[in-house]
Amino acid sequence: xxxxxxxxxxxxxxxxxxxxxxxxxxxxxxxxxxxxxxxxxxxxxxxxxxxxxxxxxxxxxxxxxxxxxxxxxxxxxxxxxxxxxxxxxxxxxxxxxxxxxxxxxxxxxxxxxxxxxxxxxxxxxxxxxxxxxxxxxxxxxxxxxxxxxxxxxxxxxxxxxxxxxxxxxxxxxxxxxxxxxxxxxxxxxxxxxxxxxxxxxxxxxxxxxxxxxxxxxxxxxxxxxxxxxxxx
Amino acid sequence: xxxxxxxxxxxxxxxxxxxxxxxxxxxxxxxxxxxxxxxxxxxxxxxxxxxxxxxxxxxxxxxxxxxxxxxxxxxxxxxxxxxxxxxxxxxxxxxxxxxxxxxxxxxxxxxxxxxxxxxxxxxxxxxxxxxxxxxxxxxxxxxxxxxxxxxxxxxxxxxxxxxxxxxxxxxxxxxxxxxxxxxxxxxxxxxxxxxxxxxxxxxxxxxxxxxxxxxxxxxxxxxxxxxxxxxxxxxxxxxxxxxxxxxxxxxxxxxxxxxxxxxxxxxxxxxxxxxxxxxxxxxxxxxxxxxxxxxxxxxxxx
Numbered sequence: 001x002x003x004x005x006x007x008x009x010x011x012x013x014x015x016x017x018x019x020x021x022x023x024x025x026x027x028x029x030x031x032x033x034x035x036x037x038x039x040x041x042x043x044x045x046x047x048x049x050x051x052x053x054x055x056x057x058x059x060x061x062x063x064x065x066x067x068x069x070x071x072x073x074x075x076x077x078x079x080x081x082x083x084x085x086x087x088x089x090x091x092x093x094x095x096x097x098x099x100x101x102x103x104x105x106x107x108x109x110x111x112x113x114x115x116x117x118x119x120x121x122x123x124x125x126x127x128x129x130x131x132x133x134x135x136x137x138x139x140x141x142x143x144x145x146x147x148x149x150x151x152x153x154x155x156x157x158x159x160x161x162x163x164x165x166x167x168x169x170x171x172x173x174x175x176x177x178x179x180x181x182x183x184x185x186x187x188x189x190x191x192x193x194x195x196x197x198x199x200x201x202x203x204x205x206x207x208x209x210x211x212x213x214x215x216x217x218x219x220x221x222x223x224x225x226x227x228x229x230x231x232x
Numbered sequence: 233x234x235x236x237x238x239x240x241x242x243x244x245x246x247x248x249x250x251x252x253x254x255x256x257x258x259x260x261x262x263x264x265x266x267x268x269x270x271x272x273x274x275x276x277x278x279x280x281x282x283x284x285x286x287x288x289x290x291x292x293x294x295x296x297x298x299x300x301x302x303x304x305x306x307x308x309x310x311x312x313x314x315x316x317x318x319x320x321x322x323x324x325x326x327x328x329x330x331x332x333x334x335x336x337x338x339x340x341x342x343x344x345x346x347x348x349x350x351x352x353x354x355x356x357x358x359x360x361x362x363x364x365x366x367x368x369x370x371x372x373x374x375x376x377x378x379x380x381x382x383x384x385x386x387x388x389x390x391x392x393x394x395x396x397x398x399x400x401x402x403x404x405x406x407x408x409x410x411x412x413x414x415x416x417x418x419x420x421x422x423x424x425x426x427x428x429x430x431x432x433x434x435x436x437x438x439x440x441x442x443x444x445x446x447x448x449x450x451x452x453x454x455x456x457x458x459x460x461x462x463x464x465x466x467x468x469x470x471x472x473x474x475x476x477x478x479x480x481x482x483x484x485x486x487x488x489x490x491x492x493x494x495x496x497x498x499x500x501x502x503x504x505x506x507x508x509x510x511x512x513x514x515x516x517x518x519x520x521x522x523x524x525x526x527x528x529x530x531x532x533x534x
Contacts, residue, residue, distance in 0.1 A: 078447070
């Protein structure tokens with residue numbers, strides 16, 4: 001079943017740079033997809049269009065039946081509540097504990113205290129950080145911080161989790177750990193999209209790989225690998 | 233269900249707003265002190281002008297022109313003068329006060345007067361028959377007095393020689409200065425709050441960005457800042473309210489409600505001071521929220 005449908009999408013920035021053009025892509029519900037490509041290939045722009053940080057200049061993007069490209073600015077938050085986003089730099093709030101970093105999302109949506117507690121602990125348990133709820137981000141390792149960010153992304157049970165270079169700041173072992181966590185989430189039915197440079201990860205995970213080059217789709221293959229010969 | 237959820241969100245935003253005031257206290261302090269100073273001046277201005285208003289009304293009611301008539305006139309001639317006065321515009325009432333009545337009143341005032349006046353015979357009374365004239369518009373008091381002066385048979389006209397009028401006009405000038413001062417201070421305060429919230433917004437850019445990414449609506453991002461302004465306003469109005477209530481009732485007690493002369497009586501402190509406090513709180517809240525929502529509109533681009 002199609003969950004994400006990208007049709008004829010083009011993105012030209014106000015500076016005149018065209019980052020993406022003629023992009024057609026379908027992603028099924030429950031898929032685990034890597035988007036790879038060299039710097040400037042347009043993969044980050046595709047990501048940003050998915051969580052509606054950027055709007056395509058042309059074409060359609062549909063996520064779960066919603067026309068994301070037509071979404072008005074003040075309605076974007078409704079989309080974001082259904083999507084979890086994970087970044088390279090974690091984006092945790094340093095003055096909040098691990099628990100608070102995850103829980104504030106639910107508090108903001110108006111869940112009761114007991115709901116917040118149950119969901120937060122469940123998400124932290126899923127990423128293996130239940131023991132560290134009272135720690136602050138700067139007391140954690142990079143991998144642990146990224147796991148907190150993942151817990152935050154999934155705490156509201158989104159249908160889709162988007163990760164922008166999630167292992168960019170992490171060593172290979174930790175990176176694999178993070179991927180395993182994402183795989184667990186994927187196995188629970190969540191669609192996962194990962195933008196990465198990390199060849200080892202892609203090769204080990206053996207998932208669908210979408211290769212972008214100069215703003216265009218170059219290759220799309222199931223259980224693909226990151227070919228050493230591909231430019232990146 | 234949805235309503236409960238909104239109440240919980242509001243509760244969280246109120247907590248966050250309050251926490252932010254405390255967390256950024258050194259920053260909030262500038263705005264809070266400015267509100268304190270402004271509201272203190274607003275309080276003084278309001279208490280002052282309300283009291284001035286109060287006793288000018290009392291004085292106004294007392295404005296009387298005393299018309300002294302020539303001793304040689306008979307009753308008919310005096311009646312004619314009364315008619316002439318009555319023909320002028322701005323006359324509210326005319327009361328006759330005969331020289332005999334005046335003499336009797338003076339006798340009661342002082343034993344020495346009593347001795348002297350008692351020695352006068354009926355025809356020896358040197359005092360004048362008078363009319364006490366009340367006017368409709370006290371601002372035109374001196375004009376009316378001058379018109380009366382011109383009537384034949386009128387010897388002297390007394391009306392305070394403009395003293396009271398100039399006193400009132402000074403009060404009015406002071407009132408205007410206070411109003412201008414208050415308005416400009418309120419503006420300065422609002423501007424300071426805009427700045428405080430602006431700095432808060434800038435220093436929390438990352439937090440705002442993360443909130444946006446996880447799906448916070450614009451409203452739920454903005455609301456804590458506006459509530460922060462509200463708390464700055466409330467905290468800033470506490471000291472002025474205490475000063476108003478305690479300061480004014482102490483002043484009232486110490487002076488017994490009378491300043492300078494018995495003309496100038498103070499308004500009773502209760503419930504007057506409480507009304508003023510209520511107004512101060514409202515001004516604090518309005519200025520705080522206005523300042524912060526302006527900053528949010530201007531600097532929180534979402």
